[in-house]
Amino acid sequence: MIRDALPRLILLLLLLLLLLCPSPAPGEGGEEDEEEEADEERQRREDRQEAVKEEKEQEVADRQKEEEEEEDGPKITWGQSADTDPDMVYFDHDNLTNLTVIVGHRAALPCRVLNLNSKDGQQVSWIRQRDLHILTVGIYTYTADDRFKVVHATESDEWTLQINPVAFRDAGVYECQVSSSPKISLPISLSVEAQKARIEGPAEVYIQNGSTIRLTCIVNTHYDNVGIVSWFRDTHRLDYDSPRGGVSIEIEKTPTHTTSKLFITPALRGDSGNYTCGPQCAAPASVLVLVVNGEESAAVHKAGSSAARPDPRVVCCCPLMLLLLLLLSLPLQQCAR
Numbered sequence: 001m002i003r004d005a006l007p008r009l010i011l012l013l014l015l016l017l018l019l020l021c022p023s024p025a026p027g028e029g030g031e032e033d034e035e036e037e038a039d040e041e042r043q044r045r046e047d048r049q050e051a052v053k054e055e056k057e058q059e060v061a062d063r064q065k066e067e068e069e070e071e072d073g074p075k076i077t078w079g080q081s082a083d084t085d086p087d088m089v090y091f092d093h094d095n096l097t098n099l100t101v102i103v104g105h106r107a108a109l110p111c112r113v114l115n116l117n118s119k120d121g122q123q124v125s126w127i128r129q130r131d132l133h134i135l136t137v138g139i140y141t142y143t144a145d146d147r148f149k150v151v152h153a154t155e156s157d158e159w160t161l162q163i164n165p166v167a168f169r170d171a172g173v174y175e176c177q178v179s180s181s182p183k184i185s186l187p188i189s190l191s192v193e194a195q196k197a198r199i200e201g202p203a204e205v206y207i208q209n210g211s212t213i214r215l216t217c218i219v220n221t222h223y224d225n226v227g228i229v230s231w232f233r234d235t236h237r238l239d240y241d242s243p244r245g246g247v248s249i250e251i252e253k254t255p256t257h258t259t260s261k262l263f264i265t266p267a268l269r270g271d272s273g274n275y276t277c278g279p280q281c282a283a284p285a286s287v288l289v290l291v292v293n294g295e296e297s298a299a300v301h302k303a304g305s306s307a308a309r310p311d312p313r314v315v316c317c318c319p320l321m322l323l324l325l326l327l328l329s330l331p332l333q334q335c336a337r
Helices: 002-020 031-072 294-304 312-336
Strands: 098-102 107-109 124-128 133-137 148-151 160-163 172-178 184-193 197-199 204-208 213-219 229-233 236-238 247-253 258-264 273-279 285-292
Touching: 098 107, 107 184, 133 148, 197 273, 197 285, 213 229, 213 273, 213 285, 229 258, 258 273
Parallel strands: 098 184, 204 285
Antiparallel strands: 107 160, 124 133, 124 172, 148 160, 172 184, 197 213, 213 258, 229 236, 229 273, 247 258, 273 285
């Protein structure tokens, strides 16, 4: 009878073990660990609050310092108010205060001064804030760097500082200053960016076998400045005369951008590779193209998702189950003798 009852007993023990085997729970690790983590989180929160408080206090102090300096320094007058002297000199409120230019291009910093009275000796000057260098006074230039000059037409309100060609070192703040009483000054921030290319879309492109490869490259400068835009697959240059055939390139030009579009049809498995848009005078951009069949494309996307993880209950219970089976097998062997 004992031998007949053993299989049932083993089955009941296995079921009981599966039910009682604990599953790992988030945050499990003991009350002491939880309290320690809570203390650390509370300390981090207090540190962040203290840092924010110090930052706010510093901002207030900096603002007060700027206000004190502005009381004795040049002031900005954007436009006239109802009680303003109609003959008072002021800056046009539509004047730009931030300008971004591509390196190698012409930078034109605008300054429109209204009601300027040259008879009273009022003059417009441009000053580089970095070193307080006076670049121009009126129509005259006071720097040995011939890239700088002021552009002003007679009877015009425009006093434009021109830097041609602009270099990275020219980035910074420039002041358009009027020698009125009191003096007024308008700061203009100049940013200089590198010529560079970018390819629209993701860094990895999946193309179905037999379709068309379409890649669009945008260069942030005019075609005359960027030079020839070439396409490469790995180290092989692509053009109309490529032995592969089926390659076409379209170029679009605007005053600020150059766009090059690459078309390859039909897409073949051998067309997979690293495609690079390489302007002659700008930083290149690359994208990985993979030509796959429809089923392979779905498999690739599925493989990119998170991998399946084993059930924690199985990980936990498998060793215990093996041990239990080993122990239970001993009386069975004895009964069989």
